[in-house]
Amino acid sequence: MSEKTRSKKGGDKALTANRLTDGVAIFLATDGSWVEDAREARVEGDDAGHAALEAAGAEAEAAGIAVGPYLIDVARDADGAVHPTRNREVIRARGPSTHPHHGKQAEGLSGQEAA
Amino acid sequence: MYRYDEFDATFVHERVEQFRDQVARRLSGELTEEEFKPLRLMNGLYLQLHAYMLRVAIPYGTLSGTQMRRLAHIARTYDKGFGHFTTRQNIQYNWPTLEDAPRILEELAEVEMHAIQTSGNCIRNTTADPYAGAIKDEVEDPRIASEVIRQWSSLHPEFSFLPRKFKIAVTGTTHDRAAVKVHDIGLVIKRNAAGEVGFEVLVGGGQGRTPMIAKTIRDFLPKQYLLSYLEAILRVYNMLGRRDNKYKARIKILVHETGIEELSRLVEAEWESLSRETTVDLPRAEYERIAAYFEPPDLAPAEASSAAFEAAQQEDRDFRHWVRTNVKEHKVDGYAVVDISLKPIGGVPGDATADQMDLVADLAERYSQDELRVTHGQNLVLAHVAKDDLHALFKELAGAGLATANSRLVSDIIACPGLDYCALANARSIPIAQDISRRFDSLDRQFDIGPLEIKISGCINACGHHHVGHIGILGVDRKGTEYYQLTLGGRADENAAIGKILGPAFDADGVVDAVETIVDTYLEERRGPDETFLDAVERLGFQPFKDRLYPQKQAAA
Ligand code: SF4
Numbered sequence: 157m158s159e160k161t162r163s164k165k166g167g168d169k170a171l172t173a174n175r176l177t178d179g180v181a182i183f184l185a186t187d188g189s190w191v192e193d194a195r196e197a198r199v200e201g202d203d204a205g206h207a208a209l210e211a212a213g214a215e216a217e218a219a220g221i222a223v224g225p226y227l228i229d230v231a232r233d234a235d236g237a238v239h240p241t242r243n244r245e246v247i248r249a250r251g252p253s254t255h256p257h258h259g260k261q262a263e264g265l266s267g268q269e270a271a
Numbered sequence: 272m273y274r275y276d277e278f279d280a281t282f283v284h285e286r287v288e289q290f291r292d293q294v295a296r297r298l299s300g301e302l303t304e305e306e307f308k309p310l311r312l313m314n315g316l317y318l319q320l321h322a323y324m325l326r327v328a329i330p331y332g333t334l335s336g337t338q339m340r341r342l343a344h345i346a347r348t349y350d351k352g353f354g355h356f357t358t359r360q361n362i363q364y365n366w367p368t369l370e371d372a373p374r375i376l377e378e379l380a381e382v383e384m385h386a387i388q389t390s391g392n393c394i395r396n397t398t399a400d401p402y403a404g405a406i407k408d409e410v411e412d413p414r415i416a417s418e419v420i421r422q423w424s425s426l427h428p429e430f431s432f433l434p435r436k437f438k439i440a441v442t443g444t445t446h447d448r449a450a451v452k453v454h455d456i457g458l459v460i461k462r463n464a465a466g467e468v469g470f471e472v473l474v475g476g477g478q479g480r481t482p483m484i485a486k487t488i489r490d491f492l493p494k495q496y497l498l499s500y501l502e503a504i505l506r507v508y509n510m511l512g513r514r515d516n517k518y519k520a521r522i523k524i525l526v527h528e529t530g531i532e533e534l535s536r537l538v539e540a541e542w543e544s545l546s547r548e549t550t551v552d553l554p555r556a557e558y559e560r561i562a563a564y565f566e567p568p569d570l571a572p573a574e575a576s577s578a579a580f581e582a583a584q585q586e587d588r589d590f591r592h593w594v595r596t597n598v599k600e601h602k603v604d605g606y607a608v609v610d611i612s613l614k615p616i617g618g619v620p621g622d623a624t625a626d627q628m629d630l631v632a633d634l635a636e637r638y639s640q641d642e643l644r645v646t647h648g649q650n651l652v653l654a655h656v657a658k659d660d661l662h663a664l665f666k667e668l669a670g671a672g673l674a675t676a677n678s679r680l681v682s683d684i685i686a687c688p689g690l691d692y693c694a695l696a697n698a699r700s701i702p703i704a705q706d707i708s709r710r711f712d713s714l715d716r717q718f719d720i721g722p723l724e725i726k727i728s729g730c731i732n733a734c735g736h737h738h739v740g741h742i743g744i745l746g747v748d749r750k751g752t753e754y755y756q757l758t759l760g761g762r763a764d765e766n767a768a769i770g771k772i773l774g775p776a777f778d779a780d781g782v783v784d785a786v787e788t789i790v791d792t793y794l795e796e797r798r799g800p801d802e803t804f805l806d807a808v809e810r811l812g813f814q815p816f817k818d819r820l821y822p823q824k825q826a827a828a
Contacts, residue, residue, distance in 0.1 A: 160695060177298065178368035179322040220300040223318060242751050244690060247699075248320045252691035254619055254701045258351055258366070259321050 160244065161226045170197035170230045170238060171209040172245070173222035181248045181260075182222060184212055190221060192260055194249040195237040199230055272335055272642060273418050273564040275383045283380045286387065290314050291373035298370065315386025316372050319694050325364045325372060326389040327379060331399035331417040331441075332360030332645040336636040339643060341382045343628035349375050354628065356613060356621040358685060358736055359438075360398050360645045361389060365692055387425065392433045394424035394505075398440045400448045401646040404567055405654035407602045410460045411468055412565045413441035413449070416497060419553060419561055423498050430505050434512030435520035437505070438477075445765060450647060452476045452485045452767035453739055455522045456504065461491070469493045474504060474534070475526030478733035482769045483523040486531040488538060495558070496542075498551045503542035507534065568640040568655055573605025576658065583662035590665050592714060593676040598661065607658055609639075611651040611668060612675040612683065616712045617705050620686040621649030630671050638664050647736075649685055650678070680717040681725060681790065682708040685736055689729025689746060690753070696729035698746025698753035699779075703727055706783045711790075720790055723804045724762075739763035741804055742786060743770040755782035759789070759816065760808050773813060774821050785820055792819045 163169060171184040172194075182190040183197035191197070200209050206227060213225030228245045230238050240246050251259015275283070290310070297307040311317075315326040327342070334342075342362055346354045349371045350364045357363055367375055379385055388395055397420045399413040400406070420439055424430065430437070440454040451457025457473035470492045476485030492500050504522075511529070513519040526534055545551075553561075584591040599608040611631060613621050623631070631651060635643040638660050639653035646652055656664060668674040677683045684707060687693065689700030704727055711717055726740030730747075737743035743758035754776040761770025777785045790804075796815055797807045808816075 174318055174322075176304075177370055179318050181321060217304070220298070223304050243748075243753060244320070244696070247690055251321060252365075252701075253699060254691050254705065255351075 161224075161228075163227045163229045163242075166203075168199050168201045168230050168232075169206055169209065169227040170194070170199055170240070171213050171225055172197075172228050172240075172248070173213060173216065173225035176220055176223050179223075183249075184209060184216070184225075188212070190216065192263075194230075194240055194245075197230065197238045199232070199238055272333060273330070273414075273561070280380075280383070283383070283385050283387075284377075286314075286385065287373060287376045287380050290376060294369060294373050309391070311369075311372075312390040313387065314372070314376065315389040316367075316369070317390065317694075319365070319688075319692050320690075321692065322366045323369055323372065324692065325367045325375060325386060326357070327362050327364070327384060327386045328389050328396045329361050329384075329645050330421050331397055331403070331414045332401055332647075333403075333414060334635075334643050334645065335382075336632040336641050336643070338382045338384055339628055339632035339635065341378060341384070343625040343632065345375055345378060346628065347625040352626075353622050353624045355619075355688065356623065356645050356649050356651070358647045358649060358687070358734060359389075359396055360401070360647055361396060362645070363688070365688075391431075392435050392437075393431050394420075394427065394433075394437045394439065397421055397424075398438070398449055398454075398647055400442045400444065401644040401652045402448060402599065402608050402654060403443060403644075404565060405601055405606075405608045406444060407600060408445070409443040409602070410462055411443050412562075412567075413443040413458075413460060415558070415562045415565050416441050416458060416460065416470070418564070419497060419558065420501065422561075423501070423551065430509065433505070433509055434514045435517070435522075437508075437522070439501075447763075447765040447767075448646075450736070450739065450763040450767070452765075453478055453482070453736075453763060454485065456501065457485045458497075463491045467493060470497060472500065472504075475523040475531070476767070477521050477523040478736060478738045479521070480518055480731045481521075481523065481527075482733065482738040483527065484767050484769065485523075486526060488531060488535045495552055495555065498553060499545055500538075500542055502551055503538045503545055506541050506545075507537045511537075567603075568642075570601075570603045570606055570640075570655060570657075572603055573657065573659070575604040577605070580658045580661060587662065587665075589669070589674070589676070590662055592718075593665055593674055594661065595718075596676045596680060597674075597678045601655065603655075605658055607656050607661060609653040609656050609661070609664065610646075610678040611653065611673050612677055613650050613673075614677055614683050614708065615672050615675045616682060617709045618672075619701050620684050620704050623651075627671050627673055630667065631673070634664060634667060648679075648683065650683070676714060677717060679722050679724065681711045681720050681723045682717060683724070684708060685724070685726040685740070687728050687735035689727070689735075693729060693734075695732060696746065697731075697748040698729050698755065700727040700729040700735055700744075700746060703744060703746075703755065703779065703782060707786055710783055710787055719800070720794065721800065721803055723790070725786065726761075736763065737761075738769045739767060740770060741808075742789060744782060744786075747776060749776070753779050755779065757782070757785060757789070757820075759813060760805065762805060771813070774817055788819050789816050792816050 473485035690696035728735035758770030
């Protein structure tokens, strides 16, 4: 894990990675699948949950689905939708802020504004 | 232009086939990411925030119309219809898939292009003056030496795993447009007292975490010894470079720690012993064979100025402005060197759409001897345009949003991809460039300000060359918020200097205001329009700028 992808200790976390085939940012969902929309991410708030996420990530990596999985800090908005809190992850979840018609934001995914 | 020989062509095609096999094995699970990553990086394929990114080499920034058209085709077919020209005179695609990567490389190989050595600890694409072969006062076209270096350094077995990446730049004029003093090795082509052509060799320049200006290691190297001398430098670096610490592994640190005199002694000794073994230097005939590819085009000299050209400037104000900023004198009377700005007001610096690339390919074929250049300032150049054609060219460029008159003015900003794309970034660069460009959209105001280079990087790796910006902007992360540190007084020309930090960083909104404050302070304090921004900074020092930027601090002091 690099300095850039390190999340803070504890708190609500989701698991993200890049998809092997096209590099797109993906998130582990509650049903165990990998989705492009961060709002559908499975959130875990304690050490055991975080460890479970990481185990799922290692499995997906071995299965050739995900590349470089890591935990990110997340929060829930008023409607309960999950969103990343760090700027880097907000941009990953949305797409480039300079090209609103590129990336997930163009498909209506992960609607959070970059801070 | 250089054309591949049979060996080059076979090699590049074989390489594509190898990569196709490697990708297939990765997708089938036979290769892990750990095993595959070095292989994809050797073929220019990175993994960034939103997708893979493919960096394609454009040797010394020179392209034919056919090659540019292929780049457009790739942008349209495998990407989202655009490409990004970089400060390494290369192009990056932001959205290719892993599955498509071998096919893209195959399409590139068909037009004699590839992505080899655009990553990794090897000798990267050699960059050169974008006006090579066209500008007055050039001793020799720097692309000849660059091509010689390209052939020597491509897959050089001894230099494929250097302590760190290694970048070389070449200029053929004393006015440096290739930023040779901030490269690992800079070469300045010059003549000695006897009139022979050779190189001043500079070593140890670089940006990144520890920016340094290169030092001269040899004042005059006869041309025929170029490769053996480079080999000697690389050997010494390969042996002594710090492999224990990534941040201390560039040759600049070696120069700094060893001292240029001692390093020079080691290199000369290595060079001596090399010349007793076998030589890598090219026989004269081979150098000349390569040089023949860069023979100047056969331009029929015309009147230095034409009545039609003058009349068009009188009639068309926009054209007149564009000529003033983006058109330079050619060495042949009646011709001009044209900067095509990829910096429209509010645009993304260095981005070009597939349609724009197609148009530029056509224009290069019709107006500029089928040749174009990419600059390290993230613009394009048509190097051999007849003055009589300039107005027609301008109108076609203007129709495609490519005729912004701002070459080297305040809106001609260099910006790296930053946090909008780059996995290493701390902060966004592009939106800051866009906001500054919008703030200074008035051309009258830009003319009044005069030459002013703003350069922005999204992290300390300095791909946006902020250290050598007249105003440099570095994005930093403060507890998850983007902040921007300003430097002043950097420059990348023959008087290269590293900018110095002005004071506390600004947030994203504040930094645009701060840049405007700096510019306004300059306008108020300068002796007159002839005193450039850099001259004024040198005369005034930082205090007047600090007083305006940090008034509370000054009051408290
Ligand atoms: S300077 Fe940093 S943020 Fe910008 S492209 Fe280079 S590595 Fe990425």
